[in-house]
Amino acid sequence: MSALARHPDSVPPQPVPVVSLRALSKSFGAVQALSGARLDLYAGEAHALVGENGAGKSTLIKILAGLYRPDAGSIELDGEPVRFSDTAAAMAAGIAVIYQEPALFGDLTVAENLFIGRQPKGRFGFIDRAAMNRRAAALFARLGVPMDPDRPAKGLSIADQQLVEIAKAISLDARVLVMDEPTAALSGVEVERLFGVVRALRDGDSGSDADAGGAAVLFISHRFNEVEALCQRVTVMRDGAHVSTDLLADVGVEELVRRMVGRDLGAMFPKQEVEPGEVVLDVEGLTRTGVCRDVGFQVRAGEIVALAGLVGAGRSEVVQAVFGVEDRDAGTVRVGGRELPSGDPRAAIRAGVALVPEDRRQQGLLLDLSVLRNATLPGRGRLSRFGFLIGGAERREAAEWGARLNAKYGRLTDAAGTLSGGNQQKIVLAKWLATNPKVLIVDEPTRGIDVGTKAEVHRLLSALAADGVAVLMVSSELLEVLGMADRVLVMREGRIAGELSRAEATEESVMRLATGQEAAA
Amino acid sequence: MSAVGVKARTGSTALDLVLRFRALGLLVALTALVAVTTAVNPRFLGGQSVRDVLFAAAITVLLACGMTVVVLTRGIDLSVGSVLGLSAYVTASVLAESGMPTGPAMVLGLAVGAACGALNGVIVHFGKVPPLVATLGTLYVLRGVVYFLAGGSRINASDLPRAFLDFGNGRLLGVPYLFAVAVLVLVLVGVYLGRYRSGRDLYALGSNPEAARLAGLPAGRRLMTAYVLSGSLAGLGGVLYAARFGTVDASAGFGMELNVVAAVVVGGVAIFGGSGTVLGAALGALLLTVINNALPVLRIDQFWQQAIIGALILAAIALDRLVSIRAARALRQKGSHVD
């Protein structure tokens, strides 16, 4: 595959980096997201930034984009120190960012989304819509994507939204192009085309005006084959700090992973072997129009089953329909043989199902409310007598589960939003474990939490399974899927594309099913 | 409004349809109402009756334009009635008492409105006070200021210069000056929102504030623009009010915000921002005015007027909701990778 061929392993010879980030630190409340992170980017290089979720990559990028201001440290552009007061300032300095999560204006057309604030002008300073649509169409042609520039952004699939973001960043003709997991939702063909365009930008032979030299590209990805296909140098981050920067050719994938996680993989995934018991969760023919179709699987007591697949493949949507926060259009969900009504999370909770959702801040916690209120929310009925809550019982339960999960917080009355990501996740786990679930569904259980807490969460899941809880885990981290799951169900475009046993599951076999193609590496 | 001739293949037809359908729906309702009323009493389409409608609609249309701009940004301006009252009183009293020439006095009224709008903008943007609360507060405060200034007195038409009153009641080719001013403002604001970068920014801000931040749009400046525009138009409305009625007391424009919000909502501007046009809002204002003027002709008790406005608001937002659900479903199915 030509797109994935290695680029010559040469570092461009410029002495001064285009961008230099020095000793950046940033904290959010109690959370130290960055502590002394650094990075140099040179014109004409594609630089990979790797690290686990929560290693601080996204924070680093948001500082570079002018979205956050660092608590300490400096940014240098061509050797000159700069301060970006907002995103507009960073954009003006030639920095374009593709964020992990697309943020489009649903009410505006695709073309306007690309050119908002810099639409081509015609007579009287009017926006020249025809020219704007032409330029948008040209961009999509360059990316090889069929897209109507004049349709509203509302209703685009995640992959299409991501492509709009990519087209937008490319249209800026930036000197620095930052891509935060741009491929998470894309299929193989789309990834190849994207890489083609990015290489052209990097090497300075882009289709537009012949500009001087190439752009610097900062590429964040969890997929090592993509990193190897695009980048020359790689920087590893862990727990908000710089670990290493090397020529990609000089370090193997195993070594990178070891530096990312900071320990041996064996210690990372303390999976206990458990003899599976009865079927506890039985899903058949689950369908939600436009989201997932005819999904069926079973989870036994003591088993950890992983749902893998690309972002947007419908994994979270499946577990949301199982738990009942979303309606299902067809299919049945049985827990312990009893069917659950559609769209009724309360019935699911009563039947012993718990869902630790994907988005901790939006779906998992009430950030403004206290740790206590959060931890006892599902148990509020159980903790009351004659309809009134017993303050002592609430505090006892919250404190007990907090201690059991080793959660660190100042006081029970502190707002949940002031805790670190890992401790927030522990509070979410605590609030559900207190309900004594038979089926525990965890969606991205270790997203955005530090390495130490990750291991704790993994140990906890393993111990729960050993106690006979049926665990269903959605995860985008392949290492986690491979390390934790007894079985792996791989989803693609809303369907289950295949099932792999623990022995069969490898990075290649999972990605093959997820992308629907022959292995890329 | 949108580019003529260029017919897009997919998405935009759906969007266009919804938008056009919206304006079309209003036109159909207007036409039906006028037809029925005229059938009952042919004089309803007579010159005098039409002029009455245009006179009555002019100020609401003006204020609805300003309100649209604010609502597009996910805001609301409840202070317009009070701003109108303040501007009307200030304009009338300088004309009556200080002998200021008509032109500067009108500019003063407009400036009073702009200042009130700027005050709202500062409270909303810099104070981070939700627009509903901020403008509810200034609704009280500014009305209090009018009461304070007027102190129970009123200014009568006989105190005002002839030219000023002529402007308020005069017509050009049968069209009241007031209505012509409103239409001019409507066109200007419509072009601004549809064809200028900063106008489109307002839609973007209301559509997805977080994305607007990422895209580096100057949110503060745009919000200030929106509130100052709304305030200025309310100020202009006050000047026109004084010119039209001649008699101004402290209660001028009292409770007007309800009619203006109703016009905007009926006109299809989404109350949570991002979509809608001034044309729709103006049609909404016109529809409400026509209803008001048609009731006596149809021998319906005037007391029904407010109930009808309320029912219309509910019907409009329910209909918009239905249409947007349909449209979203259509777009999702078209764009989805899942068959």
Place this chain on the structure above:
Amino acid sequence: MSTEAPARRRDSALLRAATTWDAAIIGVTLVFLVVAAQTVEHFGTARNAGYIILDLAPILLLALAMTLIVTTGEIDLSVASTVGLTSAAMGVMWNAGMTLEAIMPLAVLLGAVLGAVNGLFITGFGLPSLAVTIGTLALYRGLAYVLLGDTAVADWPRLFTGWTLGNIGEGAVPNVLAPMAVLAIVFGLVLHATPIGRSVYAAGANPIAAAYTGIAVGRLKFWLYVTSGAMAGLVGVLWTLRYSSARADNAYGLELTVIAVVLLGGVSIFGGKGALPGVLAAVVLLVSLQNALRLAHVSTEALTVVTGSLLIAAVLAPNAASAVRGALHRRRRRTA
């Protein structure tokens, strides 16, 4: 470093307590009452206190349900119109020869139904509460006019109108204080000490997370609107009897006052934050301020300015305080 840490923590706790809005508003209210009693003639008399209680009754009763609704992140602008419509309906029923014993529960029921209509549009059709209740604000008031026009029904039985104006026993405490106090305690307990109250805060703080925790947010809000409507119906009864007059324009514009006191009481317009004691204090503050100004012969126009300014200040002050806190925090970090 380690020696100054506790001091710093105490410092910030103090700052936090001082900037807790409902603590502040309760303090301000108490100070105001004391000062006004000393300086304004007749303010501190038992008879005047009775007037104040009568005046604040409708605002307080409406504010109880409004507090819960605003805490869930919604709003109900139609309460005053609901008062007007139930009052007008009472007039029609009375003219039709029904007994007041039958009319009163029917009025409360009507209020509940009107609230249910709001709830249906908001939770059933998923429409924004601001737009819906602006619509029903006009609709309900309009229907009130349709029922009674600009006439008034005034021949209410002395027995009932006397009770609403009367005092408990021979004392100076108005009769209406008893049901008011009971309802305030009930609402306070529900909001602060029951699973329902927890759900109310959760729904306002983060409706998505609340739904993911098995809270039926829609159903909860629906019943809150029903409750709000029923309370407005009750206020309709009270208003009619107190002024011995059923009119379509009863309680006109009162919704703004009710929302003002709820926000002034420290309830966040975004939901999830606030407490009933603060709201109760705000009601007392606003009504007694009005009363004191009247006694001091200050024009009531000043009151509109004061109400509006307080409303903005109620939201502005915490924002400013947190901005100041943030700035101090940053400076301290920089020097550290």
